[in-house]
Amino acid sequence: MIAFEAVRKVFGDGHVALHALTLTVRAGSTLALLGPSGCGKTTTLKLINRLLTPTAGCVRLAGRDIADLDPIALRRGMGWVVQEAGLFPHLTARANVEVVPRLLGWTAGRRRARAEALLALVGLDATAYAERYPAQLSGGQRQRVGLARALAADPAVLLMDEPFGALDPPTRRRLQDEFRALQARLGKTVVLVTHDVEEAFLLADHVAVLHDGRLEQYGTPADLRAAPASPFVAEFLGGRAVARA
Amino acid sequence: MTGRAVGTFAVLAVFAAAAVAQPPPRIVVGAKKFTENALLAELMAQVLETHAGAAVERRLNLAGTQVCFDALRRGDIDVYAEYTGTGLRTILGDERPPGPPAAVFAAVSDAFRDRWELVWLAPFGFDNTYVLMMTPARAAALGVTRLSDLAAPPLRYGMSHEFLERPDGMPGLRHAYALNEARTVGMEHDLTYQALADGAIDIADGYSTDAKILAFGLLPLTDDRRFFPPYEAAPLARADLFTRVPRAAAALRLLAGRLDAATMRRLNFAVEGDRRAPAEVATAFLRELGLSTREATAERRATTLAGTLWQRRGETLRLTGQHLLLTGAAVLAAVGIGLPLGIAVSRRPRLAALALAGAGVLQTIPSIALLAFMLPLFGIGVAPAIAALFLYGLLPILRNTVAGLRSVDAQLIEVGRGLGMSAGDLLRRVELPLAAPVILAGVRTAAVITVGTATLAAFIGAGGLGDPIVTGLSVSDVNLILSGALPAAALAVTVDLVLHGVERWATPRGLRDP
Numbered sequence: 172m173i174a175f176e177a178v179r180k181v182f183g184d185g186h187v188a189l190h191a192l193t194l195t196v197r198a199g200s201t202l203a204l205l206g207p208s209g210c211g212k213t214t215t216l217k218l219i220n221r222l223l224t225p226t227a228g229c230v231r232l233a234g235r236d237i238a239d240l241d242p243i244a245l246r247r248g249m250g251w252v253v254q255e256a257g258l259f260p261h262l263t264a265r266a267n268v269e270v271v272p273r274l275l276g277w278t279a280g281r282r283r284a285r286a287e288a289l290l291a292l293v294g295l296d297a298t299a300y301a302e303r304y305p306a307q308l309s310g311g312q313r314q315r316v317g318l319a320r321a322l323a324a325d326p327a328v329l330l331m332d333e334p335f336g337a338l339d340p341p342t343r344r345r346l347q348d349e350f351r352a353l354q355a356r357l358g359k360t361v362v363l364v365t366h367d368v369e370e371a372f373l374l375a376d377h378v379a380v381l382h383d384g385r386l387e388q389y390g391t392p393a394d395l396r397a398a399p400a401s402p403f404v405a406e407f408l409g410g411r412a413v414a415r416a
Numbered sequence: 417m418t419g420r421a422v423g424t425f426a427v428l429a430v431f432a433a434a435a436v437a438q439p440p441p442r443i444v445v446g447a448k449k450f451t452e453n454a455l456l457a458e459l460m461a462q463v464l465e466t467h468a469g470a471a472v473e474r475r476l477n478l479a480g481t482q483v484c485f486d487a488l489r490r491g492d493i494d495v496y497a498e499y500t501g502t503g504l505r506t507i508l509g510d511e512r513p514p515g516p517p518a519a520v521f522a523a524v525s526d527a528f529r530d531r532w533e534l535v536w537l538a539p540f541g542f543d544n545t546y547v548l549m550m551t552p553a554r555a556a557a558l559g560v561t562r563l564s565d566l567a568a569p570p571l572r573y574g575m576s577h578e579f580l581e582r583p584d585g586m587p588g589l590r591h592a593y594a595l596n597e598a599r600t601v602g603m604e605h606d607l608t609y610q611a612l613a614d615g616a617i618d619i620a621d622g623y624s625t626d627a628k629i630l631a632f633g634l635l636p637l638t639d640d641r642r643f644f645p646p647y648e649a650a651p652l653a654r655a656d657l658f659t660r661v662p663r664a665a666a667a668l669r670l671l672a673g674r675l676d677a678a679t680m681r682r683l684n685f686a687v688e689g690d691r692r693a694p695a696e697v698a699t700a701f702l703r704e705l706g707l708s709t710r711e712a713t714a715e716r717r718a719t720t721l722a723g724t725l726w727q728r729r730g731e732t733l734r735l736t737g738q739h740l741l742l743t744g745a746a747v748l749a750a751v752g753i754g755l756p757l758g759i760a761v762s763r764r765p766r767l768a769a770l771a772l773a774g775a776g777v778l779q780t781i782p783s784i785a786l787l788a789f790m791l792p793l794f795g796i797g798v799a800p801a802i803a804a805l806f807l808y809g810l811l812p813i814l815r816n817t818v819a820g821l822r823s824v825d826a827q828l829i830e831v832g833r834g835l836g837m838s839a840g841d842l843l844r845r846v847e848l849p850l851a852a853p854v855i856l857a858g859v860r861t862a863a864v865i866t867v868g869t870a871t872l873a874a875f876i877g878a879g880g881l882g883d884p885i886v887t888g889l890s891v892s893d894v895n896l897i898l899s900g901a902l903p904a905a906a907l908a909v910t911v912d913l914v915l916h917g918v919e920r921w922a923t924p925r926g927l928r929d930p
Contacts, residue, residue: 274841
C-alpha cells in the first residue's frame with residue numbers, strides 16, 4: 172500500500188536524515204517506526220504526506236508516486252495525529268474534529284453528525300465535551316480529540332507521530348489499549364512513530380527499527396524479539412523490553 | 417383674475433425664476449492662523465457675500481504664509497489677506513532695501529501677476545510692520561519716542577527668537593540705529609508684554625496692529641529711519657476669480673483704505689480682549705462703514721471653562737463628527753493597506769524588515785511636517801489630512817500584523833498543512849484567528865495615535881477638534897484651547913475603550929484568560 176523505494180533525504184544544512192530507505196507498509200496493517208530521537212523516523216512519516224520531499228528515490232501510495240499527486244488532496248486523504256494532539260486552541264473540540272470535513276465542503280449537518288459519532292468512538296461524551304476548548308480538556312482528552320480529528324474524513328491511511336508520548340503512564344496505557352481495539356475494528360493502514368518499544372510491540376503488526384537514518388531491522392514483534400539483527404537492535408530492545416517483563 | 421388664475425400665475429412665476437436663477441458663485445477665502453488675518457478674511461468673505469452675491473467658504477487657521485500661498489496658487493482658495501513686506505521678503509526672497517510703501521506694492525503686484533497670475537488688490541489701509549515698544553512711563557523718563565533715541569540709554573531688550581535671527585530684525589536694526597544694549601535676551605513673544613509691564617525688560621518687539629499693545633497700554637516707537645519694510649495688508653487673489661465672478665473685484669475694493677492701524681488694533685482687541693467672535697466683529701465693523709445691514713450679535717466668548725464648553729456644545733459636536741470622519745477614514749485606509757501588506761511580507765523576513773523600516777521612518781517625521789508634505793500632493797483640506805494620518809496609522813498595523821502572524825505556533829501551522837489546508841485555508845482558519853488579538857492591538861494603537869494627531873489637521877484646513885485649539889492659541893484663550901483639547905482627549909479614551917472591547921470580543925474564546 173505504502174512503499175518507500177531507496178528514499179534518501181538530505182536537509183538544507185547537509186544533514187543526511189535518511190539513507191536509501193526501502194520499506195513497505197501493507198494495506199490494513201500497522202507499522203511502527205521505532206528508534207531513538209534523531210534516527211529519522213519523523214522524517215520518514217512526513218515524507219508520506221509530503222510535508223517533506225525526498226532528495227532521491229520515491230514514495231508510492233497504491234503503486235503511484237506521491238510526487239505526482241496533489242499534495243493537498245493527498246493530505247486530506249490521510250489522517251494525521253501529532254504529539255500533544257496539536258489541537259487548534261481557538262477551536263472547540265467539535266470544530267477541531269470538523270476541520271477536514273469543512274475543508275472538503277461537507278454540509279453542516281453531515282459534519283455535525285460525523286463529529287458526534289467520532290467523539291463517541293474515541294470515548295468522549297459529545298454533550299459534555301464537544302463545545303470545550305483544548306485548554307479546558309485534560310491531556311488524554313485532547314489526544315482523543317486529536318485522534319477523532321484524524322479519522323474525520325474516514326481516511327484509508329493514518330499517520331501518527333508519538334501520539335501518546337506526552338501522557339502520564341496510566342492514561343497512555345488506557346489509550347493504547349483502546350486504540351488497539353479501535354484499529355481491530357477500523358482496519359486502517361497505520362504508520363506509527365514511537366521511541367517506546369513497549370508501544371511498538373503492543374500496537375504494531377510490523378516494526379521498523381531505524382538508527383542514524385538507516386533501517387536496522389524490519390519484522391514482526393516476535394521476529395525482533397527472537398532474533399535482533401544487530402547489536403544496536405538487541406541493546407535498544409533489551410533495555411526497554413526488560414521494563415515490560 | 418380669479419383666485420385660481422392668480423395661483424397658476426404665481427406657480428409659473430416661481431418656475432420661471434427658478435429656471436433663470438443660477439446658483440451663487442462659490443468663492444473660497446483663506447486665512448493664516450492669527451486673529452488679524454482671520455478678521456480680514458471675515459471682512460472679505462462678508463463683502464463678497466453681500467456685494468458679489470457669492471457663496472463663500474472659509475478656510476481659516478491655515479498654518480502660515482507658505483500653506484496659504486501654495487493653497488492660493490493651486491486654486492484651493494481664491495483669496496486671502498497678505499502683507500506686501502511678506503510678499504517681498506518671504507515669497508519673492510527680495511532682500512534689497514525696500515522703497516516706500518507704494519513702490520513695494522507696485523513691485524509685488526508686477527512680480528505676482530507675471531509669475532503666478534495672482535493679483536494684489538488695493539491695500540486695506542494699515543501697515544502691520546514690526547515695532548519696538550516700551551511702557552509710556554519708562555519712555556517718558558528716558559525721553560524716548562523714536563528708534564533713533566535708542567542710541568543713548570543702555571536698555572534691557574527682550575526680543576522674540578525669530579526677531580533676533582531675521583536679517584530684517586535685530587541684526588539690521590542694531591546696525592541702522594546703533595542700539596545701546598545693556599542686555600539682550602530671546603523670549604517667547606507672548607511673555608514679553610507681561611515682562612514689560614513688570615519692568616523686567618525695557619523694550620520688546622511687536623506688531624504695529626497687535627491688540628496687546630492696546631491692552632497693555634504700550635508705546636510703539638517711530639521707525640524714523642524707515643528701517644522696516646512696509647507690511648501693508650491687502651487682498652491677494654487669483655486672477656481667474658475676477659473672470660469667474662466679475663463683481664468680486666468691486667466688492668473687495670469696498671474695503672480699500674478703510675482700516676488704519678488704530679482701527680485694526682481695535683478690531684483685534686475686540687476678538688482677543690473682548691472675547692467676541694471674528695465674524696461678529698467683522699459684521700459690526702461693516703455696519704459702521706455702511707457696508708452691511710446685517711445685525712451683529714454682541715455675544716462674547718465665555719470667560720470660564722464650563723461656560724466655554726456649554727457655549728460651544730453644538731460646534732463641539734460638529735467638530736467631533738469631522739474629527740471622527742478624518743480618523744475613521746485614515747484608520748480604515750491604514751487597515752486596508754497595512755493588513756494585506758503585513759500578510760504579504762510576514763513570511764519574507766527581508767521584505768518585512770524593509771516595510772517596517774519604511775513605515776518606521778514615516779512615523780518619525782514630525783506630524784506637522786508630514787501634514788505639510790501632503791500639501792503639494794493634495795492641496796489643503798480633508799484629503800491631505802487623511803493621507804498624513806493614514807501614513808501615521810500604517811506602522812502600528814503593519815508591525816502588529818507581522819508580529820501577530822509570526823507569533824503563531826509553527827507546529828500548529830504544520831498540523832494545518834498536514835491536515836490538507838492550502839495556504840489560504842491556513843491564513844483564514846489558523847493564522848489570522850490566532851494573530852487577531854495582536855493585530856487588533858495594532859489597530860487600536862493606530863486609532864489612538866490618529867485621534868491625537870488629527871488635532872493638527874486644523875493647520876491645513878481640515879477642521880476637526882484642532883480648530884478651537886489653533887484659534888485659542890492665536891487669541892491666547894486657554895478655555896477655547898481646552899474646548900478642543902478636552903473632547904479630543906475624551907475621544908481618544910473612548911476609542912481606546914471601544915477597541916479594547918472589540919479586541920476582547922475578537923480574541924478566540926479558547927485563547928481568553930479564564
